[in-house]
Amino acid sequence: MKRWFFAGLAVSLVVLAVYPLQGTGYGIRTMLQLFMWIALAQSWNLISGLTGYVSFGHVAFFGMGAYTTAILVTKLGWPWLAACLAGGVMAMVLALVIGWPCLRLKGPYFAIAMLGLNEVLRVIVSYYEGLTGGGSGLSMPTLHASVPIYYAMGLVALLVTALTYVIITSRFGLRLMTIREDEVAAEAMGIDTFRYKLYAFLLSAAAPGIVGGLAARDQGYIEPMSVFPLITTITMIVMVLFGGKGTIWGPVLGAVLLFTFQEIVWARFIYLHQLFFGAIIVAVVLLMPRGILGVLQQKYNLPRTI
Amino acid sequence: MVDRVVKRFGGVTAVNKVSLSLEAGCIYGLIGPNGSGKTTLFNCITGVDQADEGQIRFKGQRIDGLKPHQIFHQGIGRTFQIIRVFPELTALENLLVVTTDDYAAARARAEHLLGFVKLERLAGEYAGNLSYGQQKLVEFVRVLMTDPELVLLDEPAAGVNRTLLNELLGAVRTLRDRGKTVLLVEHDMKVVMGLCETVFVLDHGEKLAEGPPGVIQTDERVIEAYFGR
Amino acid sequence: MFVITPAMVGQVVISGLLAGALYAMVALGLGLIFGVMRVLNVAHGTLLMLGAYTTFWLFHWFGLNPYLSLLVSMPALFLVGVVLQSLLVRRVVDAPELSSLLLMFGVGIALVNVTQLAFTSDLRSVEYLTGSFVLGPFAFSKSRVIAFAFAMAITAGAFWFLQKTRLGKALRAVSQSREVAQVCGINVQQIHMLAFGLASALAAAGGTLVAVMVAIQPEMGQVYTFKSFLVIVLGGAGNYPGALVGGLLLGLVEQLSSLFLTTQVNEAVAYILLVLVLLVRPTGLLKGRSS
Numbered sequence: 001m002k003r004w005f006f007a008g009l010a011v012s013l014v015v016l017a018v019y020p021l022q023g024t025g026y027g028i029r030t031m032l033q034l035f036m037w038i039a040l041a042q043s044w045n046l047i048s049g050l051t052g053y054v055s056f057g058h059v060a061f062f063g064m065g066a067y068t069t070a071i072l073v074t075k076l077g078w079p080w081l082a083a084c085l086a087g088g089v090m091a092m093v094l095a096l097v098i099g100w101p102c103l104r105l106k107g108p109y110f111a112i113a114m115l116g117l118n119e120v121l122r123v124i125v126s127y128y129e130g131l132t133g134g135g136s137g138l139s140m141p142t143l144h145a146s147v148p149i150y151y152a153m154g155l156v157a158l159l160v161t162a163l164t165y166v167i168i169t170s171r172f173g174l175r176l177m178t179i180r181e182d183e184v185a186a187e188a189m190g191i192d193t194f195r196y197k198l199y200a201f202l203l204s205a206a207a208p209g210i211v212g213g214l215a216a217r218d219q220g221y222i223e224p225m226s227v228f229p230l231i232t233t234i235t236m237i238v239m240v241l242f243g244g245k246g247t248i249w250g251p252v253l254g255a256v257l258l259f260t261f262q263e264i265v266w267a268r269f270i271y272l273h274q275l276f277f278g279a280i281i282v283a284v285v286l287l288m289p290r291g292i293l294g295v296l297q298q299k300y301n302l303p304r305t306i
Numbered sequence: 307m308v309d310r311v312v313k314r315f316g317g318v319t320a321v322n323k324v325s326l327s328l329e330a331g332c333i334y335g336l337i338g339p340n341g342s343g344k345t346t347l348f349n350c351i352t353g354v355d356q357a358d359e360g361q362i363r364f365k366g367q368r369i370d371g372l373k374p375h376q377i378f379h380q381g382i383g384r385t386f387q388i389i390r391v392f393p394e395l396t397a398l399e400n401l402l403v404v405t406t407d408d409y410a411a412a413r414a415r416a417e418h419l420l421g422f423v424k425l426e427r428l429a430g431e432y433a434g435n436l437s438y439g440q441q442k443l444v445e446f447v448r449v450l451m452t453d454p455e456l457v458l459l460d461e462p463a464a465g466v467n468r469t470l471l472n473e474l475l476g477a478v479r480t481l482r483d484r485g486k487t488v489l490l491v492e493h494d495m496k497v498v499m500g501l502c503e504t505v506f507v508l509d510h511g512e513k514l515a516e517g518p519p520g521v522i523q524t525d526e527r528v529i530e531a532y533f534g535r
Numbered sequence: 536m537f538v539i540t541p542a543m544v545g546q547v548v549i550s551g552l553l554a555g556a557l558y559a560m561v562a563l564g565l566g567l568i569f570g571v572m573r574v575l576n577v578a579h580g581t582l583l584m585l586g587a588y589t590t591f592w593l594f595h596w597f598g599l600n601p602y603l604s605l606l607v608s609m610p611a612l613f614l615v616g617v618v619l620q621s622l623l624v625r626r627v628v629d630a631p632e633l634s635s636l637l638l639m640f641g642v643g644i645a646l647v648n649v650t651q652l653a654f655t656s657d658l659r660s661v662e663y664l665t666g667s668f669v670l671g672p673f674a675f676s677k678s679r680v681i682a683f684a685f686a687m688a689i690t691a692g693a694f695w696f697l698q699k700t701r702l703g704k705a706l707r708a709v710s711q712s713r714e715v716a717q718v719c720g721i722n723v724q725q726i727h728m729l730a731f732g733l734a735s736a737l738a739a740a741g742g743t744l745v746a747v748m749v750a751i752q753p754e755m756g757q758v759y760t761f762k763s764f765l766v767i768v769l770g771g772a773g774n775y776p777g778a779l780v781g782g783l784l785l786g787l788v789e790q791l792s793s794l795f796l797t798t799q800v801n802e803a804v805a806y807i808l809l810v811l812v813l814l815v816r817p818t819g820l821l822k823g824r825s826s
Binding site: 171 | 395403
């Protein structure tokens with residue numbers, strides 16, 4: 001069984017790697033976006049799926065990465081790849097700044113704190129207009145290179161999934177899960193829950209930061225509305241919940257399924273997005289709280305490393 | 307070994323200037339009617355709650371004010387009244403998360419401990435799927451993973467059938483023989499009287515009496531506390 | 536820095552209290568849901584928004600006095616709340632808190648979207664009261680003062696209900712301990728529905744009162760959700776009278792900070808305050824019960 005899986009995986013990777021040679025511009029950009037969502041969903045999974053601390057403001061890291069990259073490229077002339085990595089670093093810094101006070105709170109209170117995060121960041125961006133271009137946004141010289149970004153995104157998605165695998169199969173991951181299971185007991189058993197939560201939070205901010213930068217580069221233009229929208233967080237959440245939070249492939253599955261769905265629905269019903277996602281969240285929470293993979297896991301007694 | 311001294315601390319209404327002194331290699335019991343402050347006392351010792359007054363010392367060092375995980379690393383372990391195993395982790399993993407030893411050593415120890423309570427074959431089961439009694443045993447040995455010197459057991463006998471209970475008690479006695487100190491909160495009098503060398507009685511947050519089981523059993527104030535009100 | 540006169544301070548303080556009562560009323564609703572069901576209603580602001588729209592449409596179509604529309608918006612949203620609770624929320628009351636959070640989150644965004652579809656995102660407003668009451672050196676916008684009056688009245692009514700009526704006491708009993716309440720013969724599910732309905736009504740009242748003062752659009756609720764949380768945290772989770780104190784406190788802080796900081800930073804103030812309070816006293820400034 002496992003061998004088929006890995007064979008399939010290898011084949012898919014090869015296909016994806018050579019796709020740009022054959023694919024259309026539209027196709028490449030679509031796949032690139034899919035990779036982005038996979039990376040985002042996996043990252044959200046790292047903190048919220050494993051530790052149970054729901055991050056409602058995760059798009060903040062995406063936006064942070066976008067703005068860092070844009071500023072470095074336009075104002076300091078950095079090469080875009082380095083700028084994106086810097087975006088990831090800055091996102092982690094932001095995670096540290098936010099996480100340090102907020103992760104000391106208990107789960108629900110943390111969620112509340114994260115809710116307000118979006119607003120605050122948008123305000124800050126507007127405030128430092130000189131640097132960020134305020135409400136009118138920043139433009140970057142266009143890059144006629146979707147292909148490198150395709151590979152970059154794909155690589156990030158791959159790395160984050162690999163990271164998730166490493167974490168879930170390690171004791172570090174187990175300890176993160178104990179926080180979700182029973183934080184009081186975890187503390188009593190000598191686990192410094194604060195530190196573990198912080199590590200998970202930092203790790204979960206890196207990819208969105210990088211990916212935010214890449215996305216910004218791809219768009220060529222960013223403004224507060226486009227990089228801090230709630231819908232991004234919502235999408236991340238739905239993808240992970242749907243696919244199976246706390247699993248390795250759940251976010252990937254959720255991302256693929258929902259992204260495909262989104263591409264089809266988007267074309268016709270842009271305005272129903274939030275409604276659909278909201279409905280899906282409600283349905284998943286009530287009927288399928290562990291997501292598709294979770295249900296399969298239980299039914300067929302699959303190992304946790306799925 | 308050195309005195310483990312738990313001194314006076316005045317809690318909010320829960321615990322009022324209670325002093326306990328524990329020595330190595332003994333089994334102590336903490337009893338009292340419901341609401342007398344036993345679990346609160348436990349919580350203060352393990353850092354889950356903060357004492358408002360007084361001090362708690364362990365091996366000569368003050369431990370009040372430390373966070374629970376720090377206290378754990380000082381050598382104090384505890385179990386809970388309501389079972390707190392990690393349900394989505396297997397029995398083995400429940401134990402593994404506790405130590406920071408390298409994996410091989412931790413695994414060996416975990417398997418040994420599971421064997422100690424005859425649960426080896428369930429090592430790969432999700433803890434949430436185990437029976438109540440089995441979960442209790444897992445929680446019990448989980449505490450022992452890092453070889454703590456002081457073990458606090460919160461109602462270990464609750465809801466456990468006779469056979470399992472005897473195993474548990476036997477394990478506790480073995481701990482004592484190895485020089486560990488055990489303090490347990492319990493409602494089951496037979497367990498307390500049969501197991502403990504010294505018994506503390508709490509009532510309404512105050513220490514009512516202290517002494518060997520035989521003496522406590524006949525102490526009028528204790529009887530009144532339980533039945534008289 | 537410009538000179539701050541006592542009159543300015545007085546103005547600001549009273550403005551703060553005026554606004555605070557409104558926050559308190561809405562937050563009380565949130566507190567009820569949390570106290571009774573241990574559910575954090577992240578869609579609370581959405582309910583407020585619905586109340587505001589109700590007022591708007593009644594005004595727009597029938598010219599109904601916005602304050603009279605309280606008589607419509609409150610019962611209507613009460614029903615909505617009851618329905619939400621019995622259909623959806625009751626299933627996650629015993630689940631881990633994460634579930635109820637996500638559930639309400641989903642409900643909230645779905646409702647916002649529906650509203651966008653139905654009413655578009657165009658900004659609406661209820662042009663009803665303009666001008667201010669002038670009292671010596673102070674001037675307060677009329678709508679604010681009246682909102683304050685209603686908010687105080689409704690909140691007082693809510694407290695009277697909680698303290699003096701049998702249902703209210705039953706509600707408080709369930710907040711304290713569900714098991715004990717059950718043993719005493721209280722129908723807990725009914726109380727849950729009641730609590731959610733009441734909370735929704737309170738939110739709706741907030742929406743109605745606010746409709747006269749701010750622009751109405753589908754996403755207006757978010758900031759109120761957040762502020763309600765802040766109030767609950769300030770006043771102590773589960774501490775109902777604390778919500779009043781918390782609300783007034785928030786109003787005060789907001790107005791005071793507007794004196795010294797730009798309006799843009801004001802939003803951040805609420806947030807920073809929240810984080811600070813949560814760090815220092817996670818159970819709230821007053822004695823509350825942690826979750």
